[in-house]
Amino acid sequence: MKPHSAGSDLNSHISSNSTPINTPCRNILIHGFCKYADKGCIFTHDLTKPSVATTMPVETTKNIPSQPKSAPVASPLPLSKKKFNLKTPSFTPGGTDLSGISKPLLPPKVIKSTSFVTSNLLASKSVSSFDFQSLPTFTPSASTSEATLDSSVASLAIESPALPPSPLNGHSIHMGNITNFPVQYQLYAPEAMSIPIKPNERLVHDYFMPSELRELLLRKNEVCFQNIPNSTFPPFVGAYQSLMPLDISIDKTRLDFGYTTWLYKALSNIDGNFYSLRRIEGYRLDDLSPIDVVMDNWKNVASPYITNIYDCFPSNQFNDDSLIFVYDFCPLSKTLQEYHFLAKSPVNEQILWNYVVQILLALSSIHKCGLAARIVDPKRILLLPGNKVKLNSLGIFDVMDFNTNSATIEELQQKDFQDLGFLLISLACGSSSAPKQPEKSLKFMSTVFSDEFIRFITCLIHTETTNISSKQLISQITPRVIDFFRKSQYSQDNYQLELCKALENSRCFRVLTKLGFINSRSHNGLDKNWSEGSIRYILSLFRDYVFHQVDENGNPVIDLSHVLECLKKADAGTDEKVLLVSRNEKNCFIIKYTQLKECIDLSMEDLSKI
Structure with missing residues (x-):
């Protein structure tokens, strides 16, 4: 009152x-x-x-x-x-006698609810110290859809509510660490759009790499960094370490090149790249001069359809006499035998023509250098993603038969063409024994494949009498070669387009990193208000302009195209002007992106001087 x-x-x-x-x-x-x-x-x-x-x-x-x-x-x-x-009497509110209160102060629903007790606490009243060594090892399955939790872990699992959809349409930042289990690639894929969009609208993943290409590259990286903990393999074989077997099955009775062979992936200590090592077990080479001659001959062969040979050396690191050949490592590759004969993958004439063009181009590069492949066999031809093939294990026969081979180089080159014809017969018939009866197999193939394909195979298997060259064979299938290069050019343009996206993303990442170093820094040396003073205050307003905009109703504006556009302009330093307003709307600046770029560079120079 x-x-x-x-x-x-x-x-x-x-x-x-x-x-x-x-x-x-x-x-x-x-x-x-x-x-x-x-x-x-x-x-x-x-x-x-x-x-x-x-x-x-x-x-x-x-x-x-x-x-x-x-x-x-x-x-x-x-x-x-x-x-x-x-002397004023103390304040004593009415009904302050709390001694008679017997009812609890919590709501009845909270009192009646049972407290959460884990299953291992129910088993014993006393809680022992945590022993991580007693826990079972988590071994996930190869497929994420079939992965199951261990019973001890499932007893502690609590069902959590579903998260709301991301405003960036499923894209999330993922920091990849090298793990011993497969990466969940579905985390990289964007969410499917159920609502059709207008032609002038764009999705978030339109600015970035397609999900299929991203997953392919991630799988390649995963294969490269796979290793075996506590491996019994030698720690070093020559200049290579971290050996990883690439053979699907361990069969010592299988003989390649007349010996038991093993294939490993290894890391080079010289350049840090991954290579594949072909080990010929039990082969002793007393004279090293054939290695020098063969390596000098094969280093001049350049073709995208072969795995280059880099080195050859004897080794006793496996407690025996072994001969090691070093080749390019092709992740996610399979041999034609594994893909078509073991996995029973279907084949058609278009796929076979694709194989023919690539193998002929590889043989043309090899024969031009006065060499022969001698490995046109489904077990030694690699199939990469995108139906790309590479001739593998080149030069092995040249080293092993250096002093015993009596055939001329022309005979060996004609044998390459004949082996290519037998390879096509076996792939077309789906049987490795089909080349033993070529006439019967060609008759069966004539009911499925075109006459052009049959005539070409007939020409290949009879090259011993015709003495044809790779140039003549390529001229016979010129339309197929043109069609192959046309598709290759489309693929190259597509990869170049995706590379341009990666280039733009790297620009934005550099500017974003610089702004992260500058904005909201608590202190810089002795200046505790460094990030809010001088030109850094303008950069803080630019951050709000890019990321913290709101609409007329006060709702946050999440526009990825706006963010990318502003960051690219700041990186390029254009003459376009931008209006920056403080949060309390008391300060207003009209500044060019050129000046913003100068502010960023000067601030980074100040940070680098500390």
């Missing part, structure tokens, strides 16, 4: 009603004293006397009859002039 006013208000009140009433003065109740007690305040200042106001509602105090004039006026208490009076 507002205290009584002094002067005329008080005099008029006393003159109109000078009879004291038995009502406590509110100045006493509020302030502990009344400075008008000696100046004619008509209210009682003795709180020890019972008053009518304490037993009657406030609104009825207006009708209380005035006391007779002979009634003595209560003398005021000798209160101090201080604002707070120590």
Whole structure:
């Protein structure tokens, strides 16, 4: 309540009603004293006397009859002039006796709910110390859809509610670590769009690499970094380490090149790249001169359809005499035998023509250098993603038969063409024994394949008498070669387009990293307000302009195209102007992207000087 006013208000009140009433003065109740007690305040200042106001509602105090004039006026208490009076009774609210409270203060639903107790705590009342060595090893399955939790882990699993969809259409930042289990590639793929979009609209993944290409590259990286912990393989074989077997089955009775062979993936200590090592077990080479000659011959062969040979050396790291050949490592590759004969993958004439063009181009490069492949066999031809083939294990026969081979190079080259014809027959018939009866196999193939394909295979298997060259064979299938290069050019253009996207993303990442170093930095050396002063304040406003915009309703604006456009302009330093407004709308700047780029560069220079 507002205290009584002094002067005329008080005099008029006393003159109109000078009879004291038995009502406590509110100045006493509020302030502990009344400075008008000696100046004619008509209210009682003795709180020890019972008053009518304490037993009657406030609104009825207006009708209380005035006391007779002979009634003595209560003398005021000798209160101090201080604002707070120590004699004021302490505040004691009604019903403060808490001793009789027996009901709990929590809601009934919370009291009735059972507390969460894990299954291993229910088994024993005492909780022992955590022993991580006693936990079972987690071994996930090859497929993420078939992966199951261990029973001990599943007992602790709590079902969590589904997260809302990401505003960036499923794209999330993923930091890849080398793990011993397959990466969940579905985390990289965008969510499928169920609503059709307009031609002028774009999705988030339109700005980035396609999901199929991204998954392919991730799978290649995963294969490259796979290793075997606690491996029994030699730690070093020549200049190579971290050996990883690439053979599907371990069969020592299988003989390639007349010996038991093994294939490994290894890391080079010289250049840090991955290579494949072909080991010829039990082969002893006393004279190393054939290695030098063969390596000098094959280093001049350059073709994208062969695995280049880099080195050859004997080794006793496997506790025996072995000969090691070093080739390019092709991740996610399979031999034609594994893909078509073991996996029973279907084949058609278009796929076979694709194989023919690539193998002929590889043979053309080899024969031009005066060499022969001698390995046109489904077990030694690799198939890469995208139906690309490579001739593998080149030069092995040249080293092993260096002193015993009596055939001329022309005969060996004609044998390459004949082996190519037998390879096509076996792939077309789906049987490795089909080349043993070529005429019968060609008759069967004539019911499925075109006459052009049959005539070409017939020409290949009879090259011993015709003595044809690779150039003549390529001229016979010129339309097929043109069609192959046309598709290759389309694929090259597509990869170049995706490379341009990666180039733009790297630009944005550099600018974004610089802004992350500069903005909201608590201190820089002795300056605690470094990020909010001078030109850094403009960069903080630019950050709000790029990432913290809101619409007219105050909702956040999540526009990826706006972010990419601003970051690219800041990286290029264009002459376009931008309006930057502070959050309290008291500061406003019109600045060019050129000046913003200068601010970023100067701020980074200041950071680098610390």
